Amino acid sequence: MKNLVIYAHPNPASLNHFFKQTIVESLKNSGEEIVVRDLNEINFNPVLSLDDMRGQRMGQVSEEVKTEQDFISWADQIIFVYPIWWTGMPAIMKGYIDRVFSYGFAYRYDQGVQKGLLTGKKTVIVNSHGKSNAEYQAMGMDKALALTSDTGIFTYCGLEIKKHFYFDKADRASAENISEWENQIKMLFEEKTICN
Numbered sequence: 392m393k394n395l396v397i398y399a400h401p402n403p404a405s406l407n408h409f410f411k412q413t414i415v416e417s418l419k420n421s422g423e424e425i426v427v428r429d430l431n432e433i434n435f436n437p438v439l440s441l442d443d444m445r446g447q448r449m450g451q452v453s454e455e456v457k458t459e460q461d462f463i464s465w466a467d468q469i470i471f472v473y474p475i476w477w478t479g480m481p482a483i484m485k486g487y488i489d490r491v492f493s494y495g496f497a498y499r500y501d502q503g504v505q506k507g508l509l510t511g512k513k514t515v516i517v518n519s520h521g522k523s524n525a526e527y528q529a530m531g532m533d534k535a536l537a538l539t540s541d542t543g544i545f546t547y548c549g550l551e552i553k554k555h556f557y558f559d560k561a562d563r564a565s566a567e568n569i570s571e572w573e574n575q576i577k578m579l580f581e582e583k584t585i586c587n
């Protein structure tokens with residue numbers, strides 16, 4: 392299976408970087424094909440410009456965007472790794488979605504009916520956040536996140552969500568927490584519970 396890892400965190404010492412490395416190692420151990428797109432490392436421009444908008448309407452995208460779309464087209468499974476900041480994606484990840492998941496590539500409308508164009512592809516989302524899952528549930532943030540990202544982006548574009556991890560209290564995680572999260576990731580990818 393061809394796996395595309397799309398990663399957004401500027402700190403190589405971060406928990407998210409650890410998650411990304413765990414995923415890559417697990418996929419390698421399973422003999423899977425992997426491409427990693429570290430958005431900060433490749434200095435991806437997240438700003439949707441007027442030129443981008445004009446081009447999207449005509450089915451034209453920049454070379455930078457075309458490169459990313461080619462990776463998505465290649466992949467059978469797309470794995471997103473990013474922290475929740477201000478109850479959403481980091482700006483660079485949101486900008487990646489804005490620019491790369493363009494009309495005519497990720498979705499379109501047929502006689503007014505929306506159609507996702509990334510069908511047949513699986514996705515896994517790995518997020519960390521500072522609040523506890525219980526706090527998110529109490530304020531309805533868990534449902535809001537699922538609606539805005541899972542429904543509003545991923546399934547909207549036709550991706551099949553196999554797993555969405557929310558690793559909570561990440562800014563004060565214990566060694567035991569991190570070990571448990573690592574095991575969950577390894578179990579998912581090394582035992583191929585998703586890939587089959």
